[in-house]
Amino acid sequence: MKIVIIGNGISGITTARYIRKQSDHEILVISAESDHFFSRTALMYIYMGHMKYEHTKPYEDWFWSKNRIELKNAYIQNIDFDSKKLFTVKGEEISYDKLVISTGSITNKFDWPGQDLKGVQGMVTKQDVELMEENTIGVTDAVVVGGGLIGIEMAEMLHSRNIHVHILVRDNVYWGGILPKQEAELVGRHIAEHKMNLITKSELKEIIGDENGKVKSIITKDGKEIKCGFVALTAGVSPNISLVKDSKLETDRGILVNDYLETNIKDVYSLGDCAQFRNPKENHPPVEQLWYTGKMQGRALANTICGTKTKYDRGIWFNSAKFLDIEYQTYGIMLKEPLSDEDTFYWEHKDGKISMRANFDKADGALRGFNFFGIRFKQTVADDWIRNKKDIGYCISNLNKGFFDPEFYKSYHKDIVEHFNKVQPQYQVKIAKKKFLVF
Amino acid sequence: MKIIRNIGLTIFLICFAVFLSLPFLGKYKLTEKTFTENFSDVNQQKVLKPALKDVFDKEYNSNVAFFNDYNKAFDDANKDFRDKKEWDKVINDNKILDITKSSSIGFVKDNSTLLFIICFLISALGGIMYMVPALFIKPVAGIKNDYIFKRGITSRGIIAFCFAAFLIIFYIFLYQKPAYLSNWVLLMDGLSNTLTGGNSSQWFLYGFLYCLVMSVMSVRMYIKYRNNNYQLLRTTSVLFFQIAFAFMIPNILTNLQLPSMDFKNIWPLDYTFFFDYRLTELTSNGMLGYWMLGWGIFLIIVGVPVMVYFFGKRWYCSWVCGCGGLAETLGDPFRQLSDKSLKAWKFERIIVHSVLVFAVVMTIAVLYTFFTGSPKLLGIDTYSIRQTYSFGIGFMFAGAIGTGFYPVMGSRVWCRFGCPLAAYLGIVQRFKSRFRITTNGAQCISCGNCSTYCEMGIDVRAYAQNGENIIRSSCVGCGICAAVCPRGVLKLENLAEEGRFDAYIRPEEKAF
Incomplete structure (x- = not known):
């Protein structure tokens, strides 16, 4: 059987690797972006000079032929689902028995005037970073439109080149659609600490170019003009489905799939950023644009393709990010407001750069999730507590079991416990004793 | 601030030029x-x-x-x-x-105090002036590896090769033709007389330079990793052991006319420990000498395995060792240059264990001659084995290649490919130790910062992205992988041995 995978991102590659682990099927991975799999999450580090492109490749180049995963650098223009054939831009024909579409995302553009000027771009691909290198030469001021994760990454990238950054966000705080107010403010303060200009409650109206077609300023909806030589468009990404838009394949925002990542056409599957679940679980987004979920989907799909039909199960939600110097880890479903049956506990260090939040069931005190800023926490511990509905009092008292900061870091456990006992006086928890030297 | 930085650099370069010109003067x-x-x-x-x-x-x-x-x-x-x-x-x-x-x-002799101040003190000051403004230019603490791969000196540019050539030439002259460096050694006489009671040798100069370079580059470490207590403590520790144990104590012992010894240097890194002249020196100095001999043997037999069991080989390699100390200070800007390929790992295992075997064989041969008086073992002259080791490993590998290749192959070339003690520590760490780098579940995003900044060339990501703990004989536990990880995935820790090789599998995937 010949399995063709379009897209060499984490979801496509994970599928390929796990198919190989359990079968001898012929595997072909096609990408127009790069010859080899690389970590898209590391794009920012290439621009900042922390790494070179080759460092972002998780596997050495010999890995693919050794594992008989054929790679092809080509752009697929057309799919004939009836005869099971792909057509490249160059007119080549590739046949398949099973097809996996994992084409990833493209930058959202909302038909802003001037959005195609030189110096205006998003950051999704390797080519985007190369373009950004070119576009930021000689730039002193830049505007980042939108305050999500790519937004803060691009802001950090620009900042590393001593470019003054203005960040436009629609809400009244940074990433207000996702983060609770206190956390969003914490990140906002950190952005200000880096001398970046966070402009809240502000949206892009249009981008103005100069006589050479290069951006020179932007105008916000409230009529403010900001001079800039570069504009980063980071108001989210959407599934990259132009390849299948007007085909038999059912699409909405993304390619519609069931819990087995199957599309409406037999032997055609889709996963990762470009897929959209027909029936997402409650409080789960229909399109999951995450590294982690791409990996999990790939493993489940590999099973299905190899004959063991496996439902994709997200399990206990988790995610992480880094806002400039502040690391963020989250476990469980943590929305900007606790759910109606939840209570929330928030602790923040007096310096305002470290915080934690725990949401728990109002009725029985079962832990629902954690947010950590500037504290590292063990996934195994958080996963276990949330899964087994551990009582919040127990969790707070045993936080030290999950702390994952490097050795010799200050522990804030005592501080957190004291604060917890103060705001939740019905609990009077104590720090669980730590065994010294466990043999 | 940038002006201060540039003035500092200028001062340093001028002083360095003066220093370089000295061997040609006089x-x-x-x-x-x-x-x-x-x-x-x-x-x-x-x-x-x-x-x-x-x-x-x-x-x-x-x-x-x-x-x-x-x-x-x-x-x-x-x-x-x-x-x-x-x-x-x-x-x-x-x-x-x-x-x-x-x-x-003439000039050098007449102005040795002035030249000492210029070459060592003012140049150090220039270096510090170059580094300290970083506190103000980037006032928010955090990992900043910006431009590392865009600057020639840290990414194998021409200047990096020039620096490597300088280091290699320096080591060749230091070991083989020290007379050419006589003017440098001359500058050290004053300090040497105070400390050891005698004139300076090239080794006194080397020891002093080693301490000076480490001290100045520690300032850089303290600034760069000021958000990371592990790095701050570790830097202080290597600096302390270099200055106190490797430099001050041996020199003071010499001054007291006692056998001089670096109490933290362990055979087989200290390959001369069982040489006849050292054994004779120790055994002819009464109780103190025997105690020193006993301490050295105790470290080999008990110290290494027990400490590695509890803390991993990091207790030595990145907290105590002098070679490690230089690698973690002067070498830190070059750590990303180590080769992470599987091929390099294969070479590493063959070479480093061969050196260990060579060291053991050489020592057995030397001891055989010491005890029996017979100069030949199995028909081979033991003195020539010893000479081959001293030249090939002691000078070429540890010195000229080990340090000279910093700007080309990273800061741990010697520690990784050559050090027989590291091989010994590593075997214990791999098979019987509580130390591991724990991977935090499935949080890895495969970005590659950990692997890139691993000075030992360990492909940390290869383990982390599979949820596996990192347990490798070569890991020196410098903690930088955990420091540069943007997602808080890695932690160095000593935990119960049980289950340290177990990979994390999401409960949902256990059935797969």
């Missing part, structure tokens, strides 16, 4: 008095004096001309004995470094 005049001070043996004087009569009181403008004449005269004096094969009469040690130093006249 005049040399050997007097009969100087000669008799260095060769007190009357028989030797009788042989050498006639040969050297043309050299006496002649003023040389360059050290090269001086060496030529002096060495020629020396050979002439020995020629007769050599021709007659009267080997016992041949004078082997020409004491050229001491002779050159004491024959130096």
